[in-house]
Amino acid sequence: MRPAAADTIVVSAAVGRFSPPPWSRVPLRFRPLLAAGALAGAALCLAAAPAAAQVVRGVARSAESLAPIAGVQVTLFDKQGRALAVVTSDSAGRFALRVPPATELDLRARRLGLAPSEAALKPLAPADTAELEFLMGDLAQTTDPVTVTAMGSLNDQRLNTARRRGWKLYEPEVVAQHRNRAQDFNQLLRSLGAPGILLPRSNNDCIRTMRDNRCLSFVLDNQVLGPTAIVLPSDIHFIAILSASESRIQFGDRAPWGAIAIYTRQREPGDARRRPRPTAPPVVTPPRPPTR
Numbered sequence: 001m002r003p004a005a006a007d008t009i010v011v012s013a014a015v016g017r018f019s020p021p022p023w024s025r026v027p028l029r030f031r032p033l034l035a036a037g038a039l040a041g042a043a044l045c046l047a048a049a050p051a052a053a054q055v056v057r058g059v060a061r062s063a064e065s066l067a068p069i070a071g072v073q074v075t076l077f078d079k080q081g082r083a084l085a086v087v088t089s090d091s092a093g094r095f096a097l098r099v100p101p102a103t104e105l106d107l108r109a110r111r112l113g114l115a116p117s118e119a120a121l122k123p124l125a126p127a128d129t130a131e132l133e134f135l136m137g138d139l140a141q142t143t144d145p146v147t148v149t150a151m152g153s154l155n156d157q158r159l160n161t162a163r164r165r166g167w168k169l170y171e172p173e174v175v176a177q178h179r180n181r182a183q184d185f186n187q188l189l190r191s192l193g194a195p196g197i198l199l200p201r202s203n204n205d206c207i208r209t210m211r212d213n214r215c216l217s218f219v220l221d222n223q224v225l226g227p228t229a230i231v232l233p234s235d236i237h238f239i240a241i242l243s244a245s246e247s248r249i250q251f252g253d254r255a256p257w258g259a260i261a262i263y264t265r266q267r268e269p270g271d272a273r274r275r276p277r278p279t280a281p282p283v284v285t286p287p288r289p290p291t292r
Contacts, residue, residue, distance in 0.1 A: 054124045057096045058132030060089045060109055060117075068093025069111065069136060077106045101125060109134040155237050158222075158263050165250075167240040167261070179233040185262075188233040194241070207260065209244075214257035217247065221264055224254040237265040 060072040072089040076099060084105070089095045099105055105121040117134040124130060152160070155172075162169055170192050182188035186199050189207075197216070198208040206215035206227040218229035240261040242250065247259040 054099055054101050054127075055096060055129045056099055056107070056121065056132065057094070057129060058107075058134060060093045060095070060111075060134045060136060063135040063137035066135075069114070072109050072111045072114075072134065072136065074107060074109050074134075077108065079104055079106070107132065109136060111136065113139055115139045153266060155263060155266055159238060162238075162240045162261070165246070167242055167246060170239040170241075172238045175236055175238055179236055182233040185229075185231050185233060185236075188236070189239075192239075197241070209258055212257070214244075216241075216258045216260050217251070217255035219251065219255065219259045219261040221262075224251050224259075231262055231264075235264045237263050239263075 056076075058074070060069045060074075061067065062069055068089075068091075070089055070091045070093060072093070072095070074087050074089065074095050074097070075083055076085040076097060077083055085097050085099070087095045087097045099121065101124060103123055107119045107121055109117045109119075114136040115138070117136050119132050119134070121130060121132075159169075159172070174192065175188075178188055178191045182191055186207075189197070190199060196210050198210055198213070200206060200208075208215055215227040217227055218225040218231075220229065220231065240263075242255070242259040242261060244256065244258045247255040247257070251259060
């Protein structure tokens with residue numbers, strides 16, 4: 001048997017066969033280096049292992065009915081306001097997340113349409129578990145103020161249009177002071193005072209302009225009637241006198257020499273006024289021949 005070298009260990013057994021580990025064949029002068037490397041590797045493994053974290057569990061509920069709320073976003077913040085983790089509650093309103101131990105943190109729960117809720121998390125030991133409950137109420141929706149302007153009545157719209165176009169007007173208040181005392185429209189115009197207009201002296205004549213002695217056209221509620229019309233003064237709301245140019249722009253060739261635009265009053269509840277209707281001529285039945 002050849003003698004072994006001084007820095008080599010040979011292990012033998014009397015019974016059976018033994019295979020020495022690989023490090024046993026390392027020379028003695030290199031074994032301290034091997035031990036130091038093993039210790040360094042163990043330290044690296046320990047450093048790479050994740051630190052223990054505490055568990056935070058909770059449930060989000062309705063503040064009114066205490067029913068669980070799904071879809072609530074729970075965000076974990078540190079004291080500097082940085083978001084560390086985000087979870088969403090399940091159909092049972094529950095959520096769970098891990099947080100670093102021995103740290104003061106804040107939890108905020110939010111969902112669209114609900115008032116947000118917050119909770120402060122005190123430092124806990126790594127093995128502890130925190131249980132939280134967020135009670136979330138309905139969030140009152142606020143909007144910018146809206147100004148609602150009701151549309152005026154038809155007569156108000158017509159009156160504003162006549163004012164905007166610059167027509168010569170007899171305002172409703174002025175007409176109301178004279179219409180109950182007038183027996184016909186010509187008398188109403190005479191009491192109102194109509195400069196530049198010649199009133200007819202007979203029922204077969206028309207109202208004419210003093211400038212060119214032309215007949216004015218009657219317009220009743222924007223409907224052109226022609227040079228003559230029968231209108232009850234009690235039905236009139238306001239009157240507008242249009243010049244020849246204004247009348248052509250508004251009504252064309254149907255009122256080429258000017259117009260008297262009459263706008264009637266709107267029927268009010270309980271108003272017993274009735275507008276006159278044209279009566280149909282009587283039906284004459286010819287006599288039958290005598291029978292033989």
